[in-house]
Amino acid sequence: MEEDGGAAFPGDEVVRALLTAIATLEDLVSVGSDSNFALSTLEGIAHELGGMDAAEGRRFVAALERVAVAEPDRAAWIRGLPVALGPDC
Structure with a gap:
């Protein structure tokens, strides 16, 4: 269950673990x-994330956004990760 009371999406736990x-x-x-x-290791993570196709990338960014909404104290950092991890991500 999300902290804001909404339903958890499959895979969001993996995104939280990655964060x-x-x-x-x-x-x-x-x-x-x-x-x-x-x-x-960070470069390896960025490289692996960079291997996602466009649809996977959109789903990943959507998952980051859900987690960011649920974790307002870290929201800016979470939303900035795709850029921070570099062009491969």
């Missing part, structure tokens, strides 16, 4: 702890 992983990796890059490994 948790990305946030952790970004933190590791910023503090320098295993930053090369963390940056390489």
Whole structure:
């Protein structure tokens, strides 16, 4: 169930898990702890997401938007991820 009382969409849990992983990796890059490994992993995530076709990309962005609405404290960061992950995403 979504925090706002709406029904959860299939796959949103995976998107939330991915967001948790990305946030952790970004933190590791910023503090320098295993930053090369963390940056390489972020690049790998961006590359994999970049392999989505147009319809998959739209569904992913729609899932990000649903999660952003449910998590207003992180909404701007969540909405900015497709751009932050680079041209492959």
